[in-house]
Amino acid sequence: MRHLNDKSKTDVELDDYQSAARPHDYVDDLTRIAPADAGKWLNTGVDIAEKDRAGTFIQKDCSVIHSQAKDQGVEVMGISAALKKHDWLKDYLWKHISPEKDKFTEAAHTRPHEGYFIRSLPGVKLAAPVQSCLYIAQEGLSQNVHNMVIAEENSEMHIITGCSTSPHLVKGLHVGVSEIFVKKGAVLHFTMIHDWGESINVRPRTAIHVEAGGVIVSNYICLRPVGSLQMAPVTYLDGVGAVGRFNSILVAADGSYLDVGATVHLNYPETRAEIISRAITVGGTIIARGEMMGKVAGCKGHLECKGLLLKDGVMHAIPELAGFVPGVEMSHEAAVGKIDQREIEYLMARGLDEEEAVSTIVRGFLSVDIEGLPPGLAKEIDKAVTETQKDMM
Secondary structure (H helix, E strand, C coil): CCCCCCHHHHCCCHHHCECCCCCCCCCCCHHHCCHHHHHHHHCCCCCCCCCCCCEEEEEECCEEEEEEECCCCEEEEEHHHHHHHCHHHHHCCCCCCCCCCCHHHHHHHHCCCCCEEEEECCCCECCCCEEEEEEECCCCEEEEEEEEEEECCCCEEEEEEEEEECCCCCCEEEEEEEEEEECCCCEEEEEEEEECCCCEEEEEEEEEEECCCCEEEEEEEECCCCCEEEECCEEEECCCCCEEEEEEEEEEECCCEEEECCEEEECCCCCEEEEEEEEEEEECEEEEEEEEEECCCCCEEEEEEEEEECCCCEEEEEEEEEECCCCCEEEEEEEEECCCHHHHHHHHCCCCCHHHHHHHHHHHHHCCCCCCCCHHHHHHHHHHHHHHHHHHC
């Protein structure tokens, strides 16, 4: 099948990239950031004005260039600073991801380049989101980060994390190991927006642990071209009533290769999980994966993957459900195809020309209502969707 076994897309050699980068100065005042960089960050939801933000973390190549908590209920800093401040943090590192998982996790373990530490304190309900940006500016760099997020008991937090590259960058690799802990009764919304370059390779490795009554809502958005992306966070719902919801919006331009999924282990009674994917290929390859494992009676899960092919490309949906005991309830729905001609004709009968009709359908298909987005970011994503569907047309 075209592209699915294309080693040029799936194999990335670490030796082809530099592991060292020149340091960048710390920036106290983000208004000093170059407009070109600020514009790229804004495309991923990161605002240098820090308006309506509880904190900000920005890493450029291997350097933390800005880190600040604006709300007393949250901690925001680089992972090395966090390890110096909290001796207990070492017990969380590599708890649910092995450094030996693959060559990328090994690189993040042996050649780490910082990463963020974000923690909401017990009982704190943050009114504004925390924003973070992981940015590559050096040509040919492998940026290896290790991120840690902890939502303490009964806290509520929204993190907007944007990843992007300098406009001039041609070659680069991002390796991101992220470990996320949602404690009892905590609610964490985690929105990741990628805006990489056309030849950038991206290898996130994420594990999420959710305790009783905790909720993780993970939103992933990738609308711009990328060389290759391979990510499949693994979530453990390890407490009665734990909930995991995963939403993704994907567009694969010609030459892009996206292998995106999620795996959820429902390990306790009354756990709930949902994986929703909307994907469009305009010449690229998308592999949309979803896997749920029901381990106890009374758990419920649902997978839904819908894909459109607007041009020749590959759309491969792989939903998997596994039940281990009687009493689990899991379902899946997958659909891959083209736009229904009847929908086009319906809109044309109401005054739209064919291009306008197709554009309207595409925009509606991508405009999935993502739970928990701040109004400002929701408008930015809506704008990006509009621009994307115009480009596709």
